[in-house]
Amino acid sequence: IALGHDFNRGLLHKNFWIVEELMGAQGHNVIGYLPRPNQAKMWSYQAFAHGCTNMLYFRWRGMTRGAEQYCYGVVGHDNHYGRRYKEVQSLFSEIVHYEHVLESDIKSDVAVLYDYENIWSWRFQQQSEGFDFTQELLRGYTPFYKLNTPIDVIPASRDFSSYKVLVVPALQIIDEELGKRFTEFTENGGVIIFTFRTGIKDKQNNIHFKQTLPGYVKEITGIEIHEVEALSSTQKAAIKGKGPYEGEQSSASVWRDIITPVTAEVLYEYDDPFYNQAAVTKNQFDRGTVYYVGCGIEEQTFEKIALDIVKQQHIEHRESEDGIEVYPRKLGEKSYYFLMNHTSEVKVFKDIVLQPYESRVVENIQP
Structure with missing residues (x-):
């Protein structure tokens, strides 16, 4: 859900409206x-945190006819102003005090990149039966999300020079121009995380001829790839x-x-009697750093790498227990x-007790 909000904010690089927020059970059939x-209220708080400025619920009262008569609303078919109504009422009575915060811009140091032509290319030839692009997007997004640092999800064609970290999942289509932009970003001190199958194709969806993988980012990754393997589901x-x-x-x-390091440091290697070569690497290039994750690594492994990166790059983050999201917003000198x-379950964050599905806004949490 968080990724969806960050994606929508990234479409125009602006805050957004939600005109059909869920409150009751939904269904056509x-x-x-x-x-x-309080769970739907918490989802609403999450939307406001990630850049929603105005919200409408779908729907006010349940329909009594047509395809949407099973889309339960804020008020029931019986016209009963019950729990759902009171939940919506409490949300708006609370959030109105932070209207000035919701209107403020969100500044992210981390960006996750995608490209529609690349997604379509994967859709036509998925190469591994276990491959799903959305899951690979989440594989790179989630470790930084869990560190409670703002993330932008943006097209690869967008100017990304202002970020500190780029997460680039399964971007097999990289032409020379995009390769140069990645190189410049790294030279200027940026950090990039590429994952498997990076840079194998051109804009015509053809594999690069006479070009060692990973293509136009080979130099900045400091690796070569000569053999690959799809894993079954x-x-x-x-x-x-x-x-x-x-x-x-x-x-x-x-x-x-199957990665051959050239200048890169090996962080993980395959524990394999035949292919005991590098699986994850890190390469210093000019002022920047480039990671290459050559396989679908587990979430906990990616989390360790993400934590090291945000610490090294001095990116504001807050570690929290699983299930607790802490989203920072700044307005002038004040932090919310x-x-x-x-x-x-009942959870605790920085001595703040949160009931099941509870949401709230607090000011100036200590690091």
């Missing part, structure tokens, strides 16, 4: 999930940490690029934090 008490490849991650054991899914408990 099969009726769906009924949000638990049930297959895993063991990987083990090297250098700063020495002793760590993990696994990979979906795909594996949207706290959302996405779980059905």
Whole structure:
């Protein structure tokens, strides 16, 4: 849900409206999930945190006829002003005090890049039966989301020079011009995380001829890739940490690029008797750093890398228990934090007790 909001904000690089926010159970034929008490309110707080400035609920009162008569609204078919009505009423009575915060711009140091032609290319030839582009987008997005740092989700064609970190999942289409932009970003001190199958094709969806992978970003990644393997939907490849991650054991899914380091440092390698080559690398290039994640690494492994990056780049972040989202908004010299408990359990963050699905705004949390 958070990624969806960040994607919509990234379309025009502006805050946005939501004109159909859910409150009751929904369905045209099969009726769906009924949000638990305060859960839909928490989702609304999350939307406001991520850039929504104005919100309408779908719907006010349930229809009694037509295709949408099972889309339950704020008020029921029986005209009962019950729990859902009171929940919406409490949301707007609380959030109106932060209208000035909602109108403020969101400044992100991290951007996740996508390209529609690249997505279509994957859709036509998915290469691995376990591949799903949205899941790969989430694989790169989630570790930074869990660190509670703002993220922009933007097209690769957008100017990304102002960011500190770029996450570039499964971008197989990279032409010479985009390769130069990535190089310039790195030379100026930026950090890039590429994942598997990077840079194998041109804009015509043809594999680069006589070009060592990963194509136009080979120099900045400091690696070469000569062999690859698709993993089945049930297959895993063991990987083990090297250098700063020495002793760590993990696994990979979906795909594996068999990486040959040239100037890059090996962070993880395949624990394999035949292909015990690099799986994840890190390369210093000019003033910047480029990571190459050659396989579908597990979330916990990606989280360790993301945490090291935000610390090294001095990006504001706050570690929290799983299920607790802390989204910062700044207005002038003041900081506001949207706290959302996405779980059905009581949680605590910085001595603040959050009831199941509770959400609130607080000011000036200590680091």
